Amino acid sequence: MDDLSPPLLLKRLDAARNMARFYGLSIEPSLFAGSALLRSWGRIGTKGRSRVVLYGDVEEARAALERLAAAKLKRGYRPA
Template structure:
């Protein structure tokens, strides 16, 4: 089976509100032959948060 990798990255910056955020989403293969949806978000320049959903 062919594995496809997808990535999406977005930033939202508003200097008047002191807001600098990032949002990232990717589909990656897992160790068991399935797929994992990996979502990351947070303030730019930090590690942020991450959530992984297995399919």
């Protein structure tokens, strides 16, 4: 599991709509075989929410991370 990618932090700021959001993604080793994709999101300055999704291997988790990141980039999020 030494092939884990660094965490990805995305932000979406729009002062006209009073919008300041973050979305974080990271791949971590799980306690069992496989990898976990940690997702966190919310308003900047708050704790936000989080979710852990388990995958069989790091390649599956990385593909899910790339898919989620692409969707967020389409919605106006930018790397922090």
